[in-house]
Amino acid sequence: MLSYRHSYHAGNHADVLKHSILAELLRYLTEKDKRLWYIDTHAGAGMYRLDNSNAAHTNEAREGIERLWRTKDLPEALQRYVELVRQINPDGTLRNYPGSPVIAEQLLRAGDKLWLSELHSTDHATLDDRYRHSRHVRVQKADGFKALTGLLPPEPRRALVMIDPSYEVKADYARVVDALRDAQRRFATGVYALWYPLLGSREAEKLGEELRRFAGSRWLDARLQVRDGRSADAGLYGSGLFVINPPYKLPEMLQSVLPSLSTNLSQDEYATHHLEYEIP
Numbered sequence: 001m002l003s004y005r006h007s008y009h010a011g012n013h014a015d016v017l018k019h020s021i022l023a024e025l026l027r028y029l030t031e032k033d034k035r036l037w038y039i040d041t042h043a044g045a046g047m048y049r050l051d052n053s054n055a056a057h058t059n060e061a062r063e064g065i066e067r068l069w070r071t072k073d074l075p076e077a078l079q080r081y082v083e084l085v086r087q088i089n090p091d092g093t094l095r096n097y098p099g100s101p102v103i104a105e106q107l108l109r110a111g112d113k114l115w116l117s118e119l120h121s122t123d124h125a126t127l128d129d130r131y132r133h134s135r136h137v138r139v140q141k142a143d144g145f146k147a148l149t150g151l152l153p154p155e156p157r158r159a160l161v162m163i164d165p166s167y168e169v170k171a172d173y174a175r176v177v178d179a180l181r182d183a184q185r186r187f188a189t190g191v192y193a194l195w196y197p198l199l200g201s202r203e204a205e206k207l208g209e210e211l212r213r214f215a216g217s218r219w220l221d222a223r224l225q226v227r228d229g230r231s232a233d234a235g236l237y238g239s240g241l242f243v244i245n246p247p248y249k250l251p252e253m254l255q256s257v258l259p260s261l262s263t264n265l266s267q268d269e270y271a272t273h274h275l276e277y278e279i280p
Helices: 013-029 053-058 065-069 076-087 100-107 121-131 144-151 171-186 202-214 250-264
Strands: 037-040 047-049 096-098 113-117 137-140 159-163 191-198 219-225 238-244 272-278
Touching: 013 065, 013 076, 013 100, 013 159, 013 191, 013 219, 013 238, 013 250, 037 100, 037 144, 065 076, 076 096, 076 100, 076 250, 096 100, 100 113, 113 121, 113 144, 121 137, 144 159, 144 171, 159 171, 171 191, 171 202, 191 202, 202 219, 202 238, 219 250, 250 272
Parallel strands: 037 113, 037 159, 113 137, 159 191
Antiparallel strands: 047 096, 191 238, 219 238, 219 272
């Protein structure tokens, strides 16, 4: 099934959580003067218009990036994230939103490399057009889970892997677990960031438990809930990012970022956040 289009959801609360942490992961990893690969298994279209018909249909950015765009008193990490969004909106009006590939492109260095997989034909074409002439970006029309197998271990022995499926197919829950297990066997020292939804489904509830079982002794789980999720029709009431081999500085940063996000993106009195980690 390839019906999912992220253009309907660009800039929502889940993107804010995912991309603000992704940006900090890239900043930490590029502090070392060693080459890095960024591998994105579900890259999407790369860039999204917030004023087109798809985004306007759901208007989810209104409850996400638009709130931070108007907020001045933000923690430094969130200020840096919002500044990345401002860079692609130079006239000061929020019209464009960067997906994970564009955020990575903004933060990586000349010697680093991006490997982007996208299977949806329309989004792949958009992504491929954007990076067609780039020497350091490779775009593949491929199943991201399968493509990951051929990219690990990376040639520079340093990589950040972003795994961000739509989960519209229930099999994705099992596939992310299998993909991470296999990836760790191939490249145990890689940094792996897995986004997951908070939904009223059995599969979503079990995912966190399964990830902890094989994540080893170095992992982090950051979750953001923006509204009450107890009803059967609650929909996407929040999301999380599970990081294997996180930088040791990441928990301290999130201790200021997560409370700010739950305050600024709150949709009702049930908005909350949770941070759990094990970093020896």
